Amino acid sequence: MEKNIPKFDVLPQHIGFIMDGNGRWAKMRGLERSAGHKEGALTFRRIGEYCADVGIKYMTFYASSTENWNRPKSEVLALMKLFKEYLKEGDERIAENDIRQMRLKFIGERDNLPKDLLKLIEKAERESAKYDKVTVNIALNYGGRAEITHAVKEISKKVKSGVLSVDEITEELVNNHIYTAGQPDPDIIVRPSGEFRLSNFMTWQSAYSEFWFSDVLWPDFSEDDVNKILEDYQKRNRRFGGV
Numbered sequence: 539m540e541k542n543i544p545k546f547d548v549l550p551q552h553i554g555f556i557m558d559g560n561g562r563w564a565k566m567r568g569l570e571r572s573a574g575h576k577e578g579a580l581t582f583r584r585i586g587e588y589c590a591d592v593g594i595k596y597m598t599f600y601a602s603s604t605e606n607w608n609r610p611k612s613e614v615l616a617l618m619k620l621f622k623e624y625l626k627e628g629d630e631r632i633a634e635n636d637i638r639q640m641r642l643k644f645i646g647e648r649d650n651l652p653k654d655l656l657k658l659i660e661k662a663e664r665e666s667a668k669y670d671k672v673t674v675n676i677a678l679n680y681g682g683r684a685e686i687t688h689a690v691k692e693i694s695k696k697v698k699s700g701v702l703s704v705d706e707i708t709e710e711l712v713n714n715h716i717y718t719a720g721q722p723d724p725d726i727i728v729r730p731s732g733e734f735r736l737s738n739f740m741t742w743q744s745a746y747s748e749f750w751f752s753d754v755l756w757p758d759f760s761e762d763d764v765n766k767i768l769e770d771y772q773k774r775n776r777r778f779g780g781v
């Protein structure tokens with residue numbers, strides 16, 4: 539909190555972070571990949587808190603994708619274990635969330651998550667639901683295409699039962715059926731680790747997002763990197779198709 543926070547004229551309302559590079563970070567140190575995920579979780583906490591202190595109102599952190607199940611079973615299990623451990627440190631987290639009035643929201647597919655993890659997710663959401671200053675979305679078992687597919691199914695059910703007519707399907711309606719309904723789209727999406735792709739992150743929401751890439755591996759991502767992003771964001775000229 540005591541950190542020296544520069545002042546910015548224009549702040550993005552919503553920043554998306556693709557937390558990539560944990561495995562390479564660990565490998566470079568001769569460690570197991572899971573050690574990189576552990577360090578990455580600490581970075582998530584640090585960067586989330588810093589962004590909140592800067593005044594960012596919405597953040598989305600990509601923690602795991604629907605495709606990450608294709609990894610070796612041992613890594614998938616280590617990831618699930620880490621998510622659970624992180625959420626189990628509940629009391630500490632509640633106190634921190636209280637200071638910054640942070641609401642946690644999990645976006646992604648829930649059907650195939652372990653039951654005990656799902657319970658912890660629901661608890662974290664329930665207990666932080668009273669906060670409205672900062673919204674932190676954690677994209678866990680998330681896929682942009684799966685999200686759109688989910689929305690299509692929900693809308694189809696409503697059309698089938700007669701609650702909605704086909705003519706009522708608008709962009710706004712679709713927007714209201716995706717996991718981030720009611721939130722602004724990400725103004726800028728950050729991908730560290732030297733990759734230049736979205737990897738199924740916020741497919742619908744990223745239509746007019748700015749992008750910021752860097753070679754830093756996520757566990758090394760710093761408050762200074764956030765400052766660089768925000769400085770750079772001042773110079774972006776967002777036109778949304780206008781002139």
Ligand code: IPE
Nearest residue numbers: 557558559560561562601602
């Ligand atoms: C991102 O780090 C975290 C997850 C996908 C869960 P990676 O595990 O993809 O790390 P790299 O890209 O292999 O270095």
Ligand code: IPE
Nearest residue numbers: 556557558600601602603737
């Ligand atoms: C995207 O990273 C998912 C997360 C960072 C959580 P990946 O490491 O899974 O993406 P690819 O496979 O390099 O595209």
Ligand code: MG
Nearest residue numbers: 558559560561
């Ligand atoms: Mg990766």
